Amino acid sequence: DTAVSQTPKYLVTQMGNDKSIKCEQNLGHDTMYWYKQDSKKFLKIMFSYNNKELIINETVPNRFSPKSPDKAHLNLHINSLELGDSAVYFCASTLNNEQFFGPGTRLTVL
Amino acid sequence: AQSVAQPEDQVNVAEGNPLTVKCTYSVSGNPYLFWYVQYPNRGLQFLLKYITGDNLVKGSYGFEAEFNKSQTSFHLKKPSALVSDSALYFCAVRDMDNTGKLIFGQGTTLQVKP
Numbered sequence: 001d002t003a004v005s006q007t008p009k010y011l012v013t014q015m016g017n018d019k020s021i022k023c024e025q026n027l028g029h030d031t032m033y034w035y036k037q038d039s040k041k042f043l044k045i046m047f048s049y050n051n052k053e054l055i056i057n058e059t060v061p062n063r064f065s066p067k068s069p070d071k072a073h074l075n076l077h078i079n080s081l082e083l084g085d086s087a088v089y090f091c092a093s094t095l096n097n098e099q100f101f102g103p104g105t106r107l108t109v110l
Numbered sequence: 111a112q113s114v115a116q117p118e119d120q121v122n123v124a125e126g127n128p129l130t131v132k133c134t135y136s137v138s139g140n141p142y143l144f145w146y147v148q149y150p151n152r153g154l155q156f157l158l159k160y161i162t163g164d165n166l167v168k169g170s171y172g173f174e175a176e177f178n179k180s181q182t183s184f185h186l187k188k189p190s191a192l193v194s195d196s197a198l199y200f201c202a203v204r205d206m207d208n209t210g211k212l213i214f215g216q217g218t219t220l221q222v223k224p
Contacts, residue, residue, distance in 0.1 A: 041216075103153040
């Protein structure tokens with residue numbers, strides 16, 4: 001059973017489009033995160049939710065809107081996609097100081 | 111602000127030799143430190159963590175790391191490298207703001223040659 005899953009794995013889209021990435025964890029964790037890995041492989045936190053409440057928003061453009069319908073899901077919606085949004089997006093959840101990461105979604109904006 | 115640094119972009123070792131991937135940290139207070147590995151086109155896998163206790167922490171796949179408070183370091187080590195250890199390694203520190211978020215180093219590519 002996959003602990004943290006993301007869909008889709010790959011997403012190729014045109015500039016200006018709106019897209020969503022979904023994340024689900026079956027670990028019963030309360031806290032979930034979105035990280036962005038850029039082309040230089042640098043990883044940076046974007047958002048965190050604890051039990052459906054936003055607790056971190058790290059100066060991400062408001063074109064990015066996370067939504068947590070329940071504590072097992074944290075989806076990421078991106079409006080008006082730009083070339084610079086091309087990256088790998090990782091979802092994670094945490095318990096007892098250990099973060100479990102999803103497999104990533106590679107977003108390519110053309 | 112909390113930070114970690116991985117001074118080497120790439121480390122090359124021969125199979126069977128010991129390996130070290132370096133990490134230094136800067137935190138206020140006691141650090142929670144982590145190592146993760148990322149294989150090509152895969153997510154991050156947890157290797158080990160230091161929260162408190164013994165300075166030598168043992169983790170997955172035969173890796174270990176030594177917490178050195180005086181040198182503010184948390185280097186990753188393995189006595190005998192395997193070709194399959196070739197991957198991207200990230201050191202991370204948990205931020206002190208109680209959100210649990212991780213602050214990552216820039217990553218070090220480990221290349222193990224047969």
